[in-house]
Amino acid sequence: MYTIGDTAKATDLPTKTVRYYADIGLVMPSGRSDSGYRLYSGREINKLIFIRRARSFGFSVQECRELLSLYEDQERSSRDVKAIALRRIAEIEKKLLELQSLHKELSYLAETCNGDNRPDCPIISGMSG
Amino acid sequence: MYTIGDTAKATDLPTKTVRYYADIGLVMPSGRSDSGYRLYSGREINKLIFIRRARSFGFSVQECRELLSLYEDQERSSRDVKAIALRRIAEIEKKLLELQSLHKELSYLAETCNGDNRPDCPIISGMSG
DNA sequence: CCTTGACCTTCCAGTTACTGGAAACATTAC
DNA sequence: GTAATGTTTCCAGTAACTGGAAGGTCAAGG
Numbered sequence: 564m565y566t567i568g569d570t571a572k573a574t575d576l577p578t579k580t581v582r583y584y585a586d587i588g589l590v591m592p593s594g595r596s597d598s599g600y601r602l603y604s605g606r607e608i609n610k611l612i613f614i615r616r617a618r619s620f621g622f623s624v625q626e627c628r629e630l631l632s633l634y635e636d637q638e639r640s641s642r643d644v645k646a647i648a649l650r651r652i653a654e655i656e657k658k659l660l661e662l663q664s665l666h667k668e669l670s671y672l673a674e675t676c677n678g679d680n681r682p683d684c685p686i687i688s689g690m691s692g
Numbered sequence: 693m694y695t696i697g698d699t700a701k702a703t704d705l706p707t708k709t710v711r712y713y714a715d716i717g718l719v720m721p722s723g724r725s726d727s728g729y730r731l732y733s734g735r736e737i738n739k740l741i742f743i744r745r746a747r748s749f750g751f752s753v754q755e756c757r758e759l760l761s762l763y764e765d766q767e768r769s770s771r772d773v774k775a776i777a778l779r780r781i782a783e784i785e786k787k788l789l790e791l792q793s794l795h796k797e798l799s800y801l802a803e804t805c806n807g808d809n810r811p812d813c814p815i816i817s818g819m820s821g
Numbered sequence: 822c823c824t825t826g827a828c829c830t831t832c833c834a835g836t837t838a839c840t841g842g843a844a845a846c847a848t849t850a851c
Numbered sequence: 852g853t854a855a856t857g858t859t860t861c862c863a864g865t866a867a868c869t870g871g872a873a874g875g876t877c878a879a880g881g
Contacts, residue, residue, distance in 0.1 A: 566857075566858075567857085567858070567859095568856095568857060568858080577839085577840080578857090578858090579839075579840060579841080580838085580839065580840085582858095582859095583838075583839060583840090587838090596847095596858095598846080598847055598848085598858080598859090599846090599847090599858080599859060600847080600848095600857090600858060600859080601858085601859090613797070616790050616791075616793065616794050617794065618838090619749075619750045619787070619790065620748075620749070620750070620787075620790075620791055620794065621748050621749075621750070623837080623838090624837075624838065625837095630798075633801065645802050648798050648799075648801045648802040649802050651798055652795065652798050652799060652802060655791060655794060655795045655798065656795070658748065658749075658791060659788070659791055659792070659795065661745050661748065661749075662745075662749055662784060662787060662788055662791060663788070664745070665745050665746065665749065665784060666781065666784045666785070666788065668742075669777050669780055669781050669784065670777075670781060672762065672777045673774050673777040673778050673781060695828080695829075696828090696829070697827095697828065697829080706868085706869080707829095708868070708869060708870080709867085709868065709869085711830095712867075712868060712869090716867090725829095725876095727829080727830090727875075727876055727877085728829080728830060728831095728875085728876090729828090729829055729830080729876080730829085730830090747867090752866080752867090753866075753867070754866095
């Protein structure tokens with residue numbers, strides 16, 4: 564069992580955010596210490612890491628809730644699970660392409676503009692591809 | 693020259709957001725029509741597409757401002773440009789790894805939970821890798 | 822020319838997802 | 852035992868939109 568600070572370290576989330584997620588019922592601590600400290604188990608740690616990743620790619624908290632429920636809602640049919648997962652996978656693949664494109668653009672910029680004098684770097688005109 | 697609606701379509705951003713970016717001085721329209729309509733050129737379209745991408749990967753508006761300034765601030769030395777670009781590239785590479793990991797997790801879920809009966813899918817316990 | 826509908830304008834209020842800070846209690850380190 | 856650090860709740864503030872009202876503009880059809 565981890566206190567909120569240890570949980571924050573383990574998940575690479577701010578303490579404030581972990582507490583916020585508990586407040587909105589996204590990831591509840593598995594219990595409280597005698598003195599009222601939130602206590603998290605490995606399971607919650609894993610959920611929080613998953614959420615941090617999903618959030619950092621623009622999935623809303625609501626969408627994270629839905630993604631988590633894929634694993635937890637015993638009432639939901641496998642068909643639903645698969646449908647939602649596949650929809651998200653398509654989005655992720657689109658994001659992967661865009662992220663690679665962004666990477667390429669910045670790499671080109673770093674390569675091109677590497678002297679002491681400022682070169683022209685007219686890269687914006689090519690930034691939309 | 694594009695009106696704000698055409699610009700929104702071309703950049704895949706909501707009209708509201710394009711107007712908001714003008715309000716905060718992130719991307720100004722290159723001019724106004726006689727009747728006061730915002731008018732955008734290809735250059736602004738490209739900037740907006742670049743920003744949409746960067747935003748969707750968690751770069752703040754302030755960071756987008758900095759990234760755009762890499763191309764525009766004639767006072768900034770090439771050394772700075774390269775340093776900032778390299779820092780961002782490192783972040784993007786980390787994001788790429790995490791996005792690939794997210795993709796793998798959801799693909800595994802979609803594959804595993806594909807019958808008509810709900811299988812156990814105890815994937816959360818492996819979600820932190 | 823007139824009207825209808827889709828566009829645009831400004832302004833202001835509301836939302837999402839945090840984020841910072843105060844006051845007070847708990848735990849750990851010396 | 853006391854100082855530093857960590858935790859609690861609560862409340863206010865911020866970033867980046869987002870929705871809606873009230874009104875001006877523009878192209879198409881009658």
